[in-house]
Amino acid sequence: MLKCDSVLISDTSLYASGVPTINYGLRGLCYMEVKLTGPNRDLHSGSFGGGVANPINELAKIISKLVDKNGKITIPNFYKNVKKLSAKERENYKKLRFSDRQLEKELDVKELQGENGYTTIERLSGRPTLDCNGIYGGFTEEGAKTVLPSKATAKISMRLVPDQNPKIIAKEFAKHVKSLAPRSVKVEVKDLHGGLPIVMSLDDYAIKAAAKSVSKAFGKKTVYTREGGSIPIVVDFANQLKAPVVLMGLGLDTDNIHSPNEHFDLKSFELGILSSAYFLKEFSKQ
């Protein structure tokens, strides 16, 4: 019933305005929550400071040990199933001429940061990462309160690449975090949610047909990108339908996605219609 030749999705973005783009990969996700409990209640930091483990300080120590000074994630077996970027992929990344300076300027940072041995664009989509998405504990309002808190919590997520499995990574993460905590605190680790990563073969006929179609519509050479985010249903489509999934996205970084005044460029709309028509024609030649 669900038989099909290919799945065509337009939910990703153009590499830049006017540049025809085929996205051939998505990162997966493993999203964890770590809660540390020190004393069984909030304490006065004067009366108890110096005698008892502080869960915020201990949580900070654990987090600081999850990524080493070379930007490598320290969880055992974390990289075990990571497929290396092929020479061809690294060549494709290079062709994108990603500008570190421009991103620094856009985000107002003096310096980018990440895993040694990879370019920024490779780190943003082709390599796994670990980020704290949230942290809280103790007194978090304006001013000062001398509390030695009972609890501290961090939300920590990892973006994954093929062939990492979020379920396995979650287990390794939990084990590692527990091994890093001192006896003076209790540790709870929760697996909040996850999704598989995927990379499609550039040699697939559907991908080739799509690349040709967008190139024809835009009147430019197509570029190939991998997306740093996740679209879990893409993995389901690929696995359940056993069909190639083509990500022929038309969005722009300036579309305010998921933000007020979200919009879609009319030029993208027209070029998208054209690209889809060309794709149907091109793909039917197979």
Added chain:
Amino acid sequence: MLKCDSVLISDTSLYASGVPTINYGLRGLCYMEVKLTGPNRDLHSGSFGGGVANPINELAKIISKLVDKNGKITIPNFYKNVKKLSAKERENYKKLRFSDRQLEKELDVKELQGENGYTTIERLSGRPTLDCNGIYGGFTEEGAKTVLPSKATAKISMRLVPDQNPKIIAKEFAKHVKSLAPRSVKVEVKDLHGGLPIVMSLDDYAIKAAAKSVSKAFGKKTVYTREGGSIPIVVDFANQLKAPVVLMGLGLDTDNIHSPNEHFDLKSFELGILSSAYFLKEFSKQ
């Protein structure tokens, strides 16, 4: 106008329920706030994770470096003006027969933690400390949000002992924290407030009179303690009035100070009235 013979304050605690206690020292305080800014806005951790410094991860790294594995604070010159505990004081501490096991049980922790080379009771009142009192950044509600936050903030305070000066410590702290931060983040350090530490002479007549009075009221030998917390006005009283300050406290560790259901024991209330009356009589004999 402000001339007086002695200052009597009941704002400290009994060493244990039913044990008459004279407190002869208070720790000072240096309370700081550290704010790290990475990118100029919250980012999608999929699209940007791996390319840019995460202020929570960086803040964790800084916090983890403030105290070393021996429980020593790493801020340069932090211990420079710390008066060593005298042999007599360490003897007094020993007499208190402080039970680590009991505190562990009371706080439901497997193990206490603190500076190497000192007993728990010494660490709780006679030695300086560093504690995170609060931390926050990114997504702090229920569930998961894949944000790579722009900012992360920690409230970090240090309890001080004579002759440490909170103004000097605040400057050293700010310098140290800034030196630990990478170029990829901006650092703001604020001095939220501070107070001087103080230790009174046990040979003062007012202290002796108070010790006699509480002993009489409670019907037991008085013990001498130092308080881990801070009462900044005590230092002002001592310095401005040039009069001895007596800390004849009546609180209990079980009072849940600065916690929900804070309370005061009625027996302490009655013995406190008695102790104060005896003190007025005893002190007037001078």
